[in-house]
Amino acid sequence: MSSPESRSNRNFVTTKTARVLSEAAGLLRAPQRVIPLFSKLASDELRRTFEHRHLYSYVSATIPTANALRSVVDWILRAQRPDGGIAAYYGLLTGYSESYPEVTGYIIPTLYDFGRLTGDLVARHAAYLATDWLLSLQMPSGAFPGGLHASDGGPDNNARPSVFNTGQILQGLVRAHTEMQAKTRNAKILKSAVAAGDWLAAIQQADGSWTGPAAYQGTAHTYYSMVSWALAQLAAESGDPRHAAAADRNIDWVLLHVQPSGWIGGINLRGHPAYLHFIAYVIQGTLECGILRRRDDAIQAAAKPAWVLLRKFETHKRLLGTYEPDFRGGQQFACLTGNAQMSSIWLRLFELTGDPRYLNAALKMNEMLKQLLPVKGRRGVVGGVAGSYPIWGAYQPMRFISWGCKFLADALMLEQRLTREFETKFETKFITKLEASGCA
Amino acid sequence: MRVAILCSSPYSETGCAVTARLAQLGYVPVGAMTLPSWDRRTLLRKVGQWGLRDSLQYAVAKLSPGKSTIQNQIRNPYLESALRHGDGVFRSVREVARAYGFPVVTCSDQNSPRAVAQLGQWSPDLAIFTGGNILRDQALNVPRLGILNAHLALVPEIRGMSGPEWSLLCGVPLGITIHFMDSGIDTGPILLRREFAGADGCDSLADVRNKMIAEGIELIAEAVAGLDRGTIPAVPQADREKDRQFFVTHEQLQAVAARRLKENQSNPVGDRSNG
Numbered sequence: 001m002s003s004p005e006s007r008s009n010r011n012f013v014t015t016k017t018a019r020v021l022s023e024a025a026g027l028l029r030a031p032q033r034v035i036p037l038f039s040k041l042a043s044d045e046l047r048r049t050f051e052h053r054h055l056y057s058y059v060s061a062t063i064p065t066a067n068a069l070r071s072v073v074d075w076i077l078r079a080q081r082p083d084g085g086i087a088a089y090y091g092l093l094t095g096y097s098e099s100y101p102e103v104t105g106y107i108i109p110t111l112y113d114f115g116r117l118t119g120d121l122v123a124r125h126a127a128y129l130a131t132d133w134l135l136s137l138q139m140p141s142g143a144f145p146g147g148l149h150a151s152d153g154g155p156d157n158n159a160r161p162s163v164f165n166t167g168q169i170l171q172g173l174v175r176a177h178t179e180m181q182a183k184t185r186n187a188k189i190l191k192s193a194v195a196a197g198d199w200l201a202a203i204q205q206a207d208g209s210w211t212g213p214a215a216y217q218g219t220a221h222t223y224y225s226m227v228s229w230a231l232a233q234l235a236a237e238s239g240d241p242r243h244a245a246a247a248d249r250n251i252d253w254v255l256l257h258v259q260p261s262g263w264i265g266g267i268n269l270r271g272h273p274a275y276l277h278f279i280a281y282v283i284q285g286t287l288e289c290g291i292l293r294r295r296d297d298a299i300q301a302a303a304k305p306a307w308v309l310l311r312k313f314e315t316h317k318r319l320l321g322t323y324e325p326d327f328r329g330g331q332q333f334a335c336l337t338g339n340a341q342m343s344s345i346w347l348r349l350f351e352l353t354g355d356p357r358y359l360n361a362a363l364k365m366n367e368m369l370k371q372l373l374p375v376k377g378r379r380g381v382v383g384g385v386a387g388s389y390p391i392w393g394a395y396q397p398m399r400f401i402s403w404g405c406k407f408l409a410d411a412l413m414l415e416q417r418l419t420r421e422f423e424t425k426f427e428t429k430f431i432t433k434l435e436a437s438g439c440a
Numbered sequence: 441m442r443v444a445i446l447c448s449s450p451y452s453e454t455g456c457a458v459t460a461r462l463a464q465l466g467y468v469p470v471g472a473m474t475l476p477s478w479d480r481r482t483l484l485r486k487v488g489q490w491g492l493r494d495s496l497q498y499a500v501a502k503l504s505p506g507k508s509t510i511q512n513q514i515r516n517p518y519l520e521s522a523l524r525h526g527d528g529v530f531r532s533v534r535e536v537a538r539a540y541g542f543p544v545v546t547c548s549d550q551n552s553p554r555a556v557a558q559l560g561q562w563s564p565d566l567a568i569f570t571g572g573n574i575l576r577d578q579a580l581n582v583p584r585l586g587i588l589n590a591h592l593a594l595v596p597e598i599r600g601m602s603g604p605e606w607s608l609l610c611g612v613p614l615g616i617t618i619h620f621m622d623s624g625i626d627t628g629p630i631l632l633r634r635e636f637a638g639a640d641g642c643d644s645l646a647d648v649r650n651k652m653i654a655e656g657i658e659l660i661a662e663a664v665a666g667l668d669r670g671t672i673p674a675v676p677q678a679d680r681e682k683d684r685q686f687f688v689t690h691e692q693l694q695a696v697a698a699r700r701l702k703e704n705q706s707n708p709v710g711d712r713s714n715g
């Protein structure tokens with residue numbers, strides 16, 4: 001009889017094999033994809049050869065931030081399916097995926113932010129459609145389903161409620177609620193958001209974690225701090241103390257995993273390593289929830305690993321795609337989504353502490369990410385953020401992913417706002433602030 | 441006082457000027473150790489720092505010195521007095537070495553066993569670091585007194601890279617610190633710490649930096665003489681553990697720093713002490 005661990009590993013291998021076969025079949029179905037595929041493989045190989053291991057070298061910006069932002073948001077808009085959901089990815093071998101409820105949810109705030117920044121009505125309309133689609137997916141319990149949406153658009157009887165996806169979708173619902181003018185629709189969105197929040201609070205464990213069948217791999221994960229962030233956002237809107245308490249309880253549990261090195265353990269992913277994307281999730285959720293709930297302990301717990309990663313980035317000119325506990329070594333590819341998330345985290349910490357070193361690192365990171373955006377190619381390629389650099393790296397290989405575009409768009413919008421403030425009115429009370437923030 | 445020089449390249453202008461200045465003052469080095477002049481990383485760094493056109497012009501000027509004026513051969517005009525030698529200028533540490541008679545050794549890594557052994561053979565009392573690798577204990581421990589570094593900012597406020605830029609961005613006065621190196625980044629005991637008052641006449645950040653480098657060389661000379669006479673104490677940094685390391689500024693922040701420089705110049709009595 002095999003152990004759960006070995007069963008899980010076997011399942012992982014089977015899934016991986018199935019994915020490789022499906023991707024290969026995708027290329028057979030659409031052989032014209034071979035040109036962009038080889039073009040991307042060749043360009044990444046060339047870049048790697050000339051720039052060695054450094055992504056951020058001494059190259060000046062070739063794409064202005066506003067243009068890069070437009071380009072990644074356009075990628076997201078093109079990835080919106082007729083049902084209103086947004087595809088998870090564009091595979092170089094398989095084309096667009098089905099709509100992905102989780103990502104559709106947390107892309108909504110990005111679309112509204114972009115709409116506000118640029119006055120773009122198309123982005124606002126896309127957010128509206130995405131919200132409608134998500135409302136149609138909610139389960140009677142208030143939960144939202146995990147995984148990709150069924151390709152035929154019909155109800156997916158195999159769909160299972162997912163804590164993480166519900167949390168991520170909740171972010172979108174809360175934002176849609178704050179943006180919506182029409183009272184009837186607004187009440188509908190809030191009702192849906194509260195139902196999702198109630199479900200999350202109801203199935204939370206006494207220790208503040210989420211485990212069981214609605215948790216990924218059935219176990220608790222610290223990157224569910226993103227769920228706490230969503231609950232804290234909901235609490236600010238609904239005023240319901242149960243949602244705030246659930247957010248606080250989970251953050252308390254996350255803080256139990258903080259190591260002296262700054263590493264926050266408990267990512268608990270069986271079968272694959274701790275990608276930077278998940279590490280950044282832990283940090284981002286803890287930080288944002290800490291800000292909303294005015295919890296200095298959470299902010300400090302997030303600031304420490306963010307600082308460790310900043311030093312690594314500045315010293316080595318890149319971040320690894322994965323890290324072992326306590327930030328010991330990892331895999332050599334770059335997880336671009338994680339990089340974009342770290343940029344946003346550094347920018348938020350700059351906003352919070354006034355320490356311009358965070359801004360400096362984020363500017364460099366964004367520069368590197370902008371340089372990697374394809375400026376030509378098919379609609380699923382141009383302006384897209386690849387899962388990995390090089391494209392054959394371990395995280396979402398051969399794919400341009402919608403959440404990578406979302407996090408880069410967030411980072412670029414934050415960069416624009418904060419650099420404008422820094423250049424015009426920001427008075428750096430640096431040393432004093434640094435002492436106060438405890439970073440020094 | 442037996443002094444050794446550590447340079448990032450035989451053609452490092454700062455390294456060359458420090459070496460020449462010390463030799464002029466009677467502190468002829470016992471040896472100079474440089475990294476190779478043309479490896480791919482150095483080349484990329486130079487192109488990145490100066491741009492392709494400037495790098496090519498510089499290379500052409502080096503290869504055809506007869507056709508260039510002295511001013512054209514010197515990138516940092518404030519180093520002219522240190523680099524001037526008869527009718528010409530020193531263009532490399534090797535030329536200084538030929539003029540004053542000391543050896544120059546090239547190594548790929550200043551921490552390598554070969555480099556450390558060579559440094560040990562010279563048995564210096566003091567070494568001057570003008571660029572190269574981040575030095576490890578095996579190299580740091582060789583000179584009897586230690587290895588000196590001129591840092592272009594006030595320490596401990598601003599450690600690490602892009603000192604003048606960060607000073608401006610953080611509202612810390614521009615300054616230069618001469619300190620012994622230890623295993624941290626600019627955390628070693630301080631010999632001299634001076635505010636820099638020469639920025640007002642400068643038209644750009646690059647100009648400020650050049651002027652600070654020249655002043656830093658004079659401060660190194662002052663520190664070497666002071667150590668020789670035993671008149672300068674080395675004061676350990678009280679907050680050595682505090683993380684005040686700064687990194688290379690992004691060009692967007694460099695532009696902000698340049699604007700702050702202009703603002704400070706047009707408002708010299710304004711409040712610059714917001715740090």
